[in-house]
Amino acid sequence: MTNTLPRRVLGELDVPAIGFGAMVLSPGMYGEIDDRRAVTALTAAIDAGGTFIDTSDAYGDHGHNEQLVGTAVRGRRDEVTVATKFGLKLADGAEPHPLKVGYAFEELAVNAEPRYVRDQAGNSLRNLGIDVIDLYYLHFPDPQVPIEDSVGAMAELVAEGKVRALGVCNVTPDELRRAHAVHPLAAVQTEWSMWRPVDPGLLEVARELGIGLVPWSPLGAGFLTGTVQQLAADDFRTNAPRFDPRSLAANNASYAALQALAADLGITRSQLALAWLLHQDPAVVPIPGSRTPEHIVENLAAADIVLHPDTLARIDEVLARIQPVGGTLLQDAR
Template sequence: MKTRTLGTLTTSTIGLGCMGMSHGYGTNIDEATAQKLFDHAVERGVTFFDTAEVYGPFTNEELVGKGLKRHREHVVIATKFGFTVGDEAKAARPSGVDSRPEHVRAVAEASLKRLGVEVIDLFYQHRVDPDVAIEETVGAMAELVKEGKVKALGLSEASAATLRRAHAVHPISAIQSEYSLWTRDPETNGVLDTCRELGIGFVPFSPLGRGMLTGALKDLSKLGENDFRRGLPRFDQENFDANLALVTALETMAADKGVKPGQLALAWVLAQGDFIVPIPGTTKIANLDSNIDATGITLSAEDLATLSAVVSPDKVSGARYGEAMAKMAGR
């Protein structure tokens, strides 16, 4: 596995998004299964693992901490704060955002305990809080760095302007946003250009279109009742049916190259810059291997252009989020 740089951190070319192991998709796995997945990932060279306090809530950090305990010296663990998670811990979704300095510190302390680590390698603000100046929030995050409780700082779903303001307070190592063949907001809103200019790493989540671009999802009835994709506009039946045409085109291109559609989609993301480290998630070792193997695929300029055109965002039916979540992104 080759490595890439996210600000001050060196990670594997591709990471593992851990959310789906215990949150979001209704396919939670037990500790034994997760342990095998973590062990295999590290054996294959994956060193970057992503979680958050809100996943579960809380249980995903515990799962990741236990699963990576034996590999701690060789891995980079990222977690996030910023959503309101407390009395409604059993609720399906948080009720809002909170990036007040005292909340930042409280979450960091709690995350350290749940992960069972002495330092958080990459600490993200999960969503920008419109009621707290980013300078104030990053200032609090920087204090954690000074105290040795956090190594590097990150933002998630922030605008280019916010990223610049944050970076002026303390170096930001990475920004995490949704990015894939069918979600390319970071290209048009200036975030990728800002990362290139300032030397900030970019971490795409859902680089496989929340599973859609793998070609494995053809029937919405296969989604569990608790699968959060049921509430996303792109997975409304009408939009879903329309988007299947794009998946079919991707499958045809992949077959011509002798690879899987998901691998082709990941290879496209990886080719967009050496500062990009995608974090596809999975609960299955076979899928993990497939994702890792995508790092060995080389695409020509013609391949990249064709893929960009065949699965262009303007051909995608439905927004990526509903109105409530959309308001939290790109601040």
Template sequence: MHPLEHPEPELPFQRQVDDARAERALRAALDAGATHVDTSDAYGADGHNERLVGRVIKDRRDEVVVATKFGLAVQEGEESRAFPVGYAFRELRVNAEPRLIRGYAERSLANLGTDVIDLYYAHYPDPGVPIEETVGAMAELVRDGLVRRLGLSNVTAAQLRAAHAAHPVAAVQNEWSMWRPVDADLLATARELGVGIVAWSPLGSGFLTGGVTELGAGDFRHNAPRFSAENLAANHDRYEPIRTIAARLGLTPAQLALAWLLHQDEHVVAIPGSRTPAHIEENVAAADVTLHQDTLAQVAEALAKAEVAGATLL
């Protein structure tokens, strides 16, 4: 499967986007062979990204698997609970109470302009709600034909196991890249249960493209310790061997990062974000790259030495 195209937001999900540019990028992804679009009701104010996706796929609905998420775009008047994150803003606010889930789904269906969501995720586990209760309400959406498959995002192995016991989980979405290993217990549990892994931020928020050496004013990544000026410089030096391997193979650093990830497990799919057709075509081409075992061993050796500066904080 080709890498999934992910209209990747910047937390806390309200960044302004150029709609025309975004629509061109998404169309380019579909034209290049991407078959899965990942979004969320929290990406942009009032479901902005879902509505953008809906416009693009309107006449191409049968070409794509549409995935979206719920739980962060909590309607006014409803309480929410803190989910800690390592960014400078420290937490996200979540509400995944069963009584709200049908409303979330109906709102997303309207935004997307479709009558069914192919893959529906709980965006983050709600600290105040057992995951199996959330999934139980999601299962009703499958029963009623509003959703085809269920997913979980940013969960632990124990949460995945509990949720899967309530209703089969098709995919679990967690961060995974050359500079953010997936949790070993989560990966083992997913393999045991037959759950696919969808890797978000497979290019390390752009770092693994090799072109990020400094950040401009207003860049969201200022919230991430890995991207502080000192840490970014150190990380750039430490990942030089990876860029060298990519050059030797005739690949871009991004293509090597994506191809490497797709070689880690037969059921992993990457969702790189991009705003330009050229980068999207570059990313999609990585799905056709076969890495020799010797190359994978060289990459593993280089990664073992590349201790990430700022990793303990994010």
């Protein structure tokens, strides 16, 4: 039996106010994890009402993350809105197109050529074990392919009934406007949290065009939970300057005021970070990820938290004083 969370709208999709980011459930992201534990986490999210599940063909090897999601939604498909992405995992025969993003790895290889889109979607449908993808994203814009061409190929999937709604990720305001002109977009994914402000231009265009915002890494890759003191050697976050031991210590000290504020409110720091995001715009749907059922339930409960305007003002005052050390997970260098 699925619990009910407050609902929000992304295009024509009706989704819970907080979804679930499944990326953390594949090995090589936040250290090792077995499939049984991963499916248990997904099931906990669905049971708690986090029925908007976000994945990608690039998470894990050979469609591993999508397959985990497929296992969890089997027999419960009518309860779940499934979102996945393409373009970051190269299709067979696709030439890699380097994309500088200022990420922990400095450069990504993408390919969003129209000729590969249909096959990539077909692979995702098979991995997920479903007949239609509810929300299909372009993972990153391809620097060698006009975004209009990529979205045009995605729009053909909607016409064929293989996809219900389209979205884009990690785009500029201009790219968002151009993509939406080809086919109406339900959502745009971007990094946004108390750690990284949203691009005000992107927010403005999304509001103007009625496009929902789906913040990825809404808990700052776990930093905003206030529990990250050190990382395992196989955790991908060790590549990010913000998680360097000295940077991490400095940042934990800087953000301690938020811990005190959360304690005053009787909520966790994670809940404060998620509730704050929800109060920024009615079309915001964050997708935190976790491997622990208790933390998943805790995160989703933030959807019911109402922050008084005075509290929001206090948060803004604290954030205005903080100077994070070590940058963010994604800094656009295009």
